[in-house]
Amino acid sequence: xxxxxxxxxxxxxxxxxxxxxxxxxxGAGEAQVIATIQTGPEWEPLERGEPLTVPxxxxxxxxxxxxxxxxxxxxxxxxxxxWTLQGEYSCASCHYERGQTTxxxxxxxxxxxxxxxxxxxxxxxxxxxxxxxxxxxGHPDEIVGATSSIDRVCGRDPGxxxxxxxxxxxRLEALIAYIRSLEFTGSxxxx
Numbered sequence: 001x002x003x004x005x006x007x008x009x010x011x012x013x014x015x016x017x018x019x020x021x022x023x024x025x026x027g028a029g030e031a032q033v034i035a036t037i038q039t040g041p042e043w044e045p046l047e048r049g050e051p052l053t054v055p056x057x058x059x060x061x062x063x064x065x066x067x068x069x070x071x072x073x074x075x076x077x078x079x080x081x082x083w084t085l086q087g088e089y090s091c092a093s094c095h096y097e098r099g100q101t102t103x104x105x106x107x108x109x110x111x112x113x114x115x116x117x118x119x120x121x122x123x124x125x126x127x128x129x130x131x132x133x134x135x136x137x138g139h140p141d142e143i144v145g146a147t148s149s150i151d152r153v154c155g156r157d158p159g160x161x162x163x164x165x166x167x168x169x170x171r172l173e174a175l176i177a178y179i180r181s182l183e184f185t186g187s188x189x190x191x
Contacts, residue, residue: 070173070177071177071178071181073171073174073178074174074177074179074181077175077178078095078175078179081093091175
């Protein structure tokens with residue numbers, strides 16, 4: 001009889017401890033997005049789930065091991081959303097983490113043709129023309145100084161997400177320098 005009472009007390013105690021302990025079932029069996037920031041050739045996960053603030057992005061970009069100031073400024077622009085029309089989207093919203101793609105399909109522009117385009121994988125993009133979603137630029141250097149087409153760079157068609165007045169040729173040059181610095185990732189299946 002004492003064994004049954006001891007077993008009952010043990011089970012009751014474990015139940016009380018189990019119910020009083022905080023339970024985290026959010027990660028049980030469902031996919032989660034992990035926020036990361038590029039601090040050099042490698043990416044590091046962020047400790048929290050919410051997005052970075054502008055000062056945090058600036059600090060991380062400023063202290064990244066990239067040697068070129070132009071590339072680091074381009075990385076900041078790539079991750080910064082304040083210059084966009086709604087202030088919500090940056091290049092990294094679609095071309096996230098090392099210039100990879102979300103796999104989403106967008107109908108860019110308002111021409112009404114329903115011309116769906118996949119989000120491009122831009123890592124190693126300097127080797128893979130054509131650039132931009134229209135596909136009419138052969139090399140990133142052709143974008144710099146092309147004031148007649150500046151409003152169409154990176155999907156900045158009229159009514160899309162980017163404010164042209166905030167995107168100077170200097171910012172565009174920095175963004176191109178950053179994109180050109182993104183090398184292909186190595187194959188996980190090769191030695």
